[in-house]
Amino acid sequence: MSWLLDIKYAFRLLIKAPKFTALTLVVLIGGLSLSLFTFSFLYAIVYKPLPLPEGDTVYRVFGNHNGHRHANVAYEILQAMQQEDVFSEYGIWQDTSVRLSINDAGKTIPASFVQPNMFSFSRTEPIMGRTINQEDLRTDAEKVVVLSHTVWQNDFNQDPNIVGKNIRINETVTTVIGVMPKNYNFPIVSKLWLPLPQQLQNIQPSSKQQYPIYARLNHNISLKQAEQQLSDAANSIYQLTYKQYDKEEGELSIELASFPIAQTDRDGSIVFTFFNLIALSILILACINVGNLLLARAIERQKEIAIRAALGAPQKRLTLQLMWEGIIITLLGGVLSVLLVGALLSTTDSIIKSALPNNIPFWWNWELDAPTLLMAIVFTLLTIFLASFIPAWRSANQDINATLRDGTRGAQSKKAGKLSRMLVTFQIFLISTLLLMGSVSAFIAYFLLNVDFGVNYDRTYLASFNLQKQEYPTEQQQRNFIQGLLTELEQSPQITNTFSYFFIGQSTLKIQTEKDINTLPKKIKTFSIIGKGDFYRAELLQGRHLSISDNENAQRVVLVSQSMVERYWPDEMVLGKTIDVMLNQQEQTFTIVGVVANLADGSSFYSDKISEDEMHLSGLQFSSSYPRIIYKYHDNEQEAEEYFYQSLFKFNRNLEPNRLEPASYSSDMMKNIAVIVAWITFGSAGFALLLALTGIYGLTANSVVQRTHEIGVRRAVGATDRNIIQLFLKHGSKQLMIGMGAGMMVFSVIAIAFQSFTENMIPPLLYVALITVVVTLLSVIVMLAIYLPTRKAVKLEPSAALRYE
Template sequence: MRIVSDLIYTARLLRKSPWFTLTTVLLLAGGLAISIYTWSVLNTMVYKPLPMPDGDSVVRVIGTRDGRTRPINAFALAKLRQGADRLQDMGAYTVDSVRVGERGASRNVNATFAQWNVFGFSRAKPLLGRGFVRADADVGAEPVVVLGYDVWQAVFAGDPDIVGRVIHIDNKPTRVVGVMPRGYAFPIAAALWLPLSTRDLHPDRWSDQSYSAWARLRDGVSMQAADAQLQTLLKSVQQQYPRRTDDDAALTSVSVGTFQMVQTDFQGTGVFMVLNLVALFILLLASVNVGNLLLARMNERWREVAMRMALGAPPGWLVAQMALESALICIGGGVLALALAGWALKATNSVMATTFGTLPWWWQWGLDRPTIIAAAVFVTVTVVLVAVLPALRALRVQPASLLREDARSGTGRRGGRLSHALVTIEIALISVIMVVGSALTLLAWRAAHIDTGMDISNLVRMPLNLSAEKYPSPNQQLQFYDRLLTALDAQPAVATATITSGLGKVRLAVDGAVYARLEDHPQAYGVLLSTRPDPIGIRLLSGRGFDSRDRAAGAATALVSQTLARTLWPHGSAIGRSIRLIRNGKAVEPRTVVGVVADVRQGDDLLNTDRSTYASIYVPLAQSIVPTARVLVRDRGDLHAARQALWQALAQVDPAMPPGEITSYAEVQRKLTLMARTMTNLFMYCGLFAILLALTGIYALSSHAVTRRTHEIGLRRALGATDGTILRQFLRQGRRQLRVGLAMSVLLAAGMLYLLGSFAGVGLVSLAGIGAAVVVTVSTLVLVAVAIATQRVLRQQPAVSLRHE
């Protein structure tokens, strides 16, 4: 029953000091909530097993080239599958857009073309009907489809008799054999699933088709062992079946990784460590502050404890009773923090789903079992730091020494050493938080305010995916594009329009230059543009844009970005120069540069900006026709009218073609930078909370360290020491603490910035500026706190200081 009476006694003490209790609980709740939320968000994204049976053994098989992940050629994948006995159930898939519905009433949706065992691999049972069977992949088999829950509801109104019905997909009659349950999204979120044929998956020669792949690790096999085997197999395939050096065949490696790690481009571990360390340091900062408050409260009761121990009370019981107060505060802060983190996780789920729509299917955040366990660990660590360690320290103190201790000094030299140590720890923690947090905030801010180089005002886009059956030849595809542009030009709501398509990174050869290896050729982003004298979104700097001279039968021409022009021809004009594109490992026909345009940011890496980001080459669409492109329209200020104009123009050219999703570039950029803007705000608010903790903590500790020496100050003044001498002495002590704390922070921050640099570069100039600002800020904070506390004591008369208790 003693524990019950102790709890009642501790609760009564906390009730007597409501403001103290509220302050300490809120401080701990803030630090704990940040740690719990950060850990849960990142753990779900990077490490949490996939929400499927044996999800921890599921991996992606990926190719790599030029440091970026690539799909694997179908022929190479078939050979790898034959020899990769350290993996099992390997399957392939690719994603594409298809048209679903009858003529005149269809829509474009994302479809997953997957190996027939996709549903068996994920061990998911259809809501209606069946999944694929092996016969569905046979050449000549009846086309079948399994619908996702959302498209079943949206397109077919949840028809319970949909199974067995024949629908049209890309104008091809296809039988519905099943409907998957709500939320099913393996291997990627999609509206429906179509089977890949055995001919697609097992070509007898190098294919133009490449696939992503899934697999399971066999029991007892590590990812490193699977990587080693795949790499050996890849080299063997490339040696036995040599092929031209293009992106599909010239993979530098094949490896396995979890779906989560591939989604984060294998940078998840670095992000996880850095952000969690920052959150942990904020929690430690809050713990130090609360520990200091509790220590001051405990010091007020040292004599009471000493008297009770001298009268025979068990020391362990008395100290445990004091520690119980701290533990209850930690537990209360933990409960509040868990509630705050749960609310934030729920809000994150809602905001992400509403804003981005389709997310990786395992990105579901909430107060799950791992999060609650992590919260319990954080609370336990906090209890140890705030309650257990001070209690163990108190057990080593003899009652007689406490009774002999001068009341003026509280716990005497021991309290002074502890106070100095706490100040040093606070200096180190806040310095690391400010340096790393500022670097993270800078990166997020840059990503959120990225300058694309394009004029995106009143600019909208719509994807185009021409059917190979209806538009099989490049000439037919070009005629479609020309008719669409002509129809758009006639729309009053359209100021101008163009067709464009991205080619990704391409290698180049400048006439007259000699290259020993393919890797020595310069790289640039390739972009196709329709023949319009004034390109939309990019600014012509010199020369001319594409016009009627740049048709399929005309001279081969190109535009280059300003960065590419300066890189390839630093000492002269690019106009009139000859350049070749590398295709299939060989330089094709020369192209004459007819214009230089302003830099436009290419690629999807928002964190790094270098020459490769802006190096671009533009080729006339008429000279390199592709069936997949997008139409860009500059409207006259009315987005709704622009949508109507796009729909009407497309209906005039091809009434059977469903329009793609029409989006404004402003909305695309807003969504693209939403995560970065959210992270900027999150880092900023967490940083402000940490700085508030540091302000209050460092001032309170410094003030306490000076105040407890009030009697000493009075004695020095009585012996003739001047106020300036005493102030300088205390400032020197503050500088010593600063040097130690800043030295500790340099070591900690260096390690974290090294991890940070692994996935996002921060320039040395930026780091130097951040470091200097942190040193000045923290030094000013510490020295001002010491000066204010010392001046407050110096304003007293020496006689008053000598009588200080």
């Protein structure tokens, strides 16, 4: 029972030193909480299995075409899935948004068109009524809908008799047939579920439509095997269909990903690793500081420990005896950290879900779950090892004779001095790396908060559509729909301007120029537009707008961006010039009729260009089944949204926009995320800097104190105060150079990889500026941490320093 005596003794030591106990607890709770919260927050977004029965077996299926991921190329992938027996279950769905009419008002709700097997696939039964069956998919079937628990609770006051009642969805009478359980929003954010329309059920070889696919692997096949088999089969089918049905040439492969990984577009793993490495580094800093404090207490007892060892105490007993203080503090800190992180996760969950009630994937639930608790145990054990075991083992594993010989009169042993210098160097390395990486993250957050893409989001709404080929088979029908909807919207007194555009893609430009053609961009971003879009996008600088006279029977015309003029025709008149463009695998000639202002690249935040070259073609000459409608309203957002649906239903009561939201929604979300990242970055960097300051100062001060006797000897033999301070600063500068040098080497490798990943987003000179600032800051901090305790020591009288214990 000797270990009980050791625990009681450790408790007495901690109670007798309340300041030491409080300081170590604060440091540990800070490091553990930050690491644990970072892990749990990102794990819920990137890796957490779907909160469904057998949720860890659910995958999304993607088609990679020429290296670009698509939701899928529907026909080829579905044919391959039918040929290859790799899935036990699968199906398709289509996300949309619908207008739910309640009394005289309405609201837009995210919904999904689904197949009957989706509910059985998710292993979830309704709490009331039934789900969609095969009969509901017939074209002559009654219109039916399944409600989510949220809609049933918030919009129908949990009416116990809701099943069988009629409600209005998109002004169509629809019968409620069931209500799903609470928190069920599969596949992603759905609040309503409707039968998959007939035109989506029979996908033809000529189809270019893209639909998301859910699937569950057979137990006898691995993920890699399934991807390979499906890729081979899908690509074989695609090679037969792309020529026959005028599809883009290339290779088609299949990729499977979990829903969380798919939602983060494969970048989630990078973000998860990056931020967890930062958090783990801060935890290590905290462990070093706590270990240093415990080591200092152990050094104070070093002579006592040496005497015990000389009397026959085993090393194992001495190590455990010294560890108990650290174990008690770490366990207490771990418990308090778990409680704190649990509260933070619950608050985070409430804030985010309140701010974005309809746009959070249903698996984004932040709570104290099993992986978080398991990671808390791992972090706690790591902390015990770094902050408790290593100092205790180092103190117990000593040369008894050397300690009794040179450990008297407060002198610092050689081993203690070497360890102190190594810890200071390692802390400098960690903090320099963290500060450099944090500075880059802060710059990115600042960039995202302040970037101006040249788009006017003020009182502007955006709607996007997927015009099905079965309903709008010709380009003329697509154009008629867009023109009619724009005209109807303009009749509203609430709406001032309308505009339609869609992104055609990257078109190859062929142009006669004196410049070397190899130095010019080969691809130009190309849009098709209907209307005057300068209230929303680029302002007209020269020439004229595209008009209704620029139709399919007229001369092909184009608006070019100012950056194109400066790049290709500097100091020339461009109006009336002709250019050849490879569009839809055909070379066509266009006449320039106008020049528009530059827009920053809105497709990627990782561009090294201030602006992107753009061409705007007439939407009456090049239409699309994926148009975007932009309209500007006066003041009342609710009325503007209501009138949009009224206008839409005059043309097609069964057509729902894929999304209808303020045009600034994506930008605002990006900026909100940037604010969160900035606060996390600055908070983490501030906490890490505080840890580094206290740690480096504590280590150097403790080292100087233990060398007080040496300082007294040096002064007694004639050394001046200045000489002694310079000597200590010289030793410290070596640690500073080694630590920062290693940090800059690691940062250089990260910076090179980051530049490649972000397409040279950050100017190289900024890295130089960041390194200069961090080196200067750390140099001042470390030199002060050495100078202040050294200056205090040299102020002692030589006689007092020589007698110092």
